[in-house]
Amino acid sequence: MANIGDAVGRHVHPDVRAEPIDAAVHRHFLTSRVLLSLGSLALAPLCLVGAAPAAWEAAALAWLVVPFGAALLVSRTGNLRAGEALSLLVWLGLGATLTLGAGSAFGLALLLMVPVEAAAASSAAVGAVAIVAAALLALGAALLSRFGQAGAAPGLSALGVAALLAALAYGGALATAAARTAQRRRAEERGARLRHSDLADAIDDVVLQFDRSGAAAAVGGAASVGGASQRLFCLPPQALLGRGFFERLHVADRPVFLKLVADTVSEGRGGTATMRLRTGRTLPSRRGDFDEPVFAVVDLSLRRRDVDAVDGAGARPVALGLLRDVSARAEQERLAAAAQDTQDRTHAGRDIFLANVSHELRTPLNAIIGFAEMLSNEALVPADPAKRRDYAAIIHESGLHLLAVVNGILDASKIESGAFDIRPEAFGLDELVAHCCDMVGLKADQTGVRLDQSVTPGALALVGDKRACKQIILNLLSNALKFTPAGGRVAIEARPEGNSVLIAVSDTGVGIAARDLPRLGDPFFQARANYDRPNDGTGLGLSVVRGLVGLHGGSIAIESAPGQGTRVSVRLPSDCRRAAPNAAGVTKIETISSYSSGTGHDGVPSGGRMQKFA
Structure with a gap:
């Protein structure tokens, strides 16, 4: 019987599956009507034994198959009232067939099933109409028998008819009271669900209950989760019920959820866990070829609760949960x-x-x-x-050094505060590079470092702030010379690249450790900085370069490895007036930490791992 009930229960109309009580009423209706029809069909072969069945026998068997049609009607449409009316009609038709066709008083006795059926009906009006029809049928059969009409049940006394009518009246009163009580109970339950739904909407949270396996059910019906789930997570209520909630959890958070449910249901400890839930929202990926899911951060608080099973199997423990969006x-x-x-x-x-x-x-x-x-x-x-x-x-030299330090601090402060204004003008980059190399040439000779230039004469027309570009080149050359030992080489290269200009300064110096790469460009940061460092400097040079490049709408890339030198590549637009300037704090520095022993044409290792740092 349990297997039959489960099989038939799968055919409950989808509109009532989310409501536990209504789903149980529909399931019981379908099961009882299907079993009645199957039992009747099982007895059909007995009618074939002996003589051919009479017309009234075939009609009676046909009436007993009609409940299957009522079950089919309820399963397809979800209209329980129409199915109940068809079931009541079965008993009226069966009673009339046996009474008028077979002349048997047993047919009138079957009319007593009408108030029994009406007591379980969801509509008191349908049951009352059926009981009145049963009374009229009994009274008509009595009158036909009284006047000796052929086919009517013989021997019906006035007392028997009165007793039958009294039984129908009494049964009708009981059925009406039972139907009204059931209607009132359903109305109260519906009101409770609506109040629960309003409360859930008011607190802007989702209330769910979970069984031992983690399957979710709505406490007050699917409607109680509808507004909150749609508003918070852009999900229909059905998406969170059953296994939907578990499947939408982030894979890494599922073990935490299952343990929380198991502890709550088995040991009654309850608790709260923060997890990530996949919502109905999506965002385009960076590549734009697919949509990435959006996860909301939620707090799930569980408490144990004992609920009555719908099938009457007794109370069972569940985990009552409050789901709150804590993404903000x-x-x-x-x-x-x-x-x-x-x-x-x-x-x-x-x-x-x-x-x-x-x-x-x-x-x-x-x-x-x-x-x-x-x-x-x-x-x-x-x-x-x-x-x-x-x-x-x-x-004099010490004073110039102090002036350079102060100017670097002032420039970094102006760039960071947005007070550094660039003044675009047209100039030749080849002449500017040559001038900067002449300025640092003496220092290169004193330190024993070879300074090379690779610039196309007359081919690099640039529109930008000449003073800022000069400072960029000087800072890059000074840094390269500072960290390159005697006998090393510093090279500067400038060439056009489409609508931009590439300025690259490479050296064969000490290089930069991978742990220091993320902090390159931070004010006052110097790689391998310590109080007794062998190289002087405030660490402002690259920070100023980064800010000035950002003001021109350009970009910076640094490739380095310890002991293998460094290459700094700056790309500036040919006309900075047409480029959108970046704030100094958000200009990206591409860094490549090279681990291979091979080196490029400038002595700097090629290949490695690239990262971007603001």
Whole structure:
């Protein structure tokens, strides 16, 4: 019987499957009518034994098959009232067939099934009409028998008819009361579901209950989840019911969910877990060839609850859950963490800045103060004029160094605050590169580093801020010379590339470790920075270059490996007036950390892993 009930239950109309009580009523109706019709068909072969069946026998068998049609009608349309009316008609027709066709009083006794059937009907009006029809049929059969009409049940006494009518009246009263009670109960349950739905909409959360396997069901019917699930996750209510909720969880969060449900149902401990739920929203991928799903961050809080089984098998434990969308909170926490990380990096940068600036300022200031004191003290001033000129030259060079440090700090501050304005003008990049190489040529000769140029004369017309471009080239050349030991090589290359110009500075110096690549371009950061570092510098050079390139709408790429040199490639638009400038803080630096031993034409390793850092 259980197997038959499950098989028939799969044919319940889809409109009522989401409502547990209505689905159970429909399932019981379908099961009882199908079993009645199958039993009648099983008895059909008995009619073939002996003589041919009479017309009334065939009609009675036909009436017993009609309940299958009622079940089919309810399964296809979901109209339970029409199916119940057809079932009541079966008993009326069967009673009339046996009474009038066979002349048997048993047919009138079957009319007592009408109030029994009406008691289980969902509509009191349909049951009342059927009971009145049964009473009229009994009264008509009695009158026909009284006047000796052929085919009517013989021997019906007035007392028997009165008793039958009384039984029908009493049964009708009971059936009407039972139907009205059932209607009132269903109305109260419907009202409770509506109140639950309104409450769920008011709290803007989704309420679900889960069985031991993790299958979800709506506490107040599918309507109670409809508005919230559509509003929060762009999902119809059916998408979260059954195994839908589990299948929409992120794969990494499913074990957490199953353990939470098992602990809640089995041990009653309950709890809350934060998980990721795939919503009905999508976003185009970066490549644009498919849509990426959007996951919402949700909090699922579970508590144990004992509910009565619909099939009357007793109470069973379930996990009652409240599903809340916390994507906004998760985003705020992410932003707060990012802000804290930025703040920590700023504090670290400030400490490095103080250490670097104190180092950069102390040395030239000591030289300026010391040699100025010697020149101003007649007892200490050297008698040799050449010595005095050397002391004055040292004071001059120290002052220029201090001025360069201060200018670098001011430029970095202006770029970061957005106060650095570029003034576009047309100029030849080949002449600017040659001029910059002449300016750093003396330092290259002093440090024993070879400086090479590869520029096409007269072919590089550029519209941009000439002073800013000069600063870009000088900073790149100065950095390359600073970190390249004696006997090494620094090369600068400039060539057109479509609507842009490539400026590349490469060296055979110490290179940059992979751990330092993400921080390149940060103000006051210097790779392998420490207080006793062998290379001077504030770490502002590349930060200024990055800002100036961003103001021109260009890009930077850095390729490096420890001990294998560095190559910095800057691409600037041929006319910066037509390019959209980037804010200095969001200009991307492409970095390539090379691990192979092979090197390119400029001595810098080729191949590796590329990343982008803001």
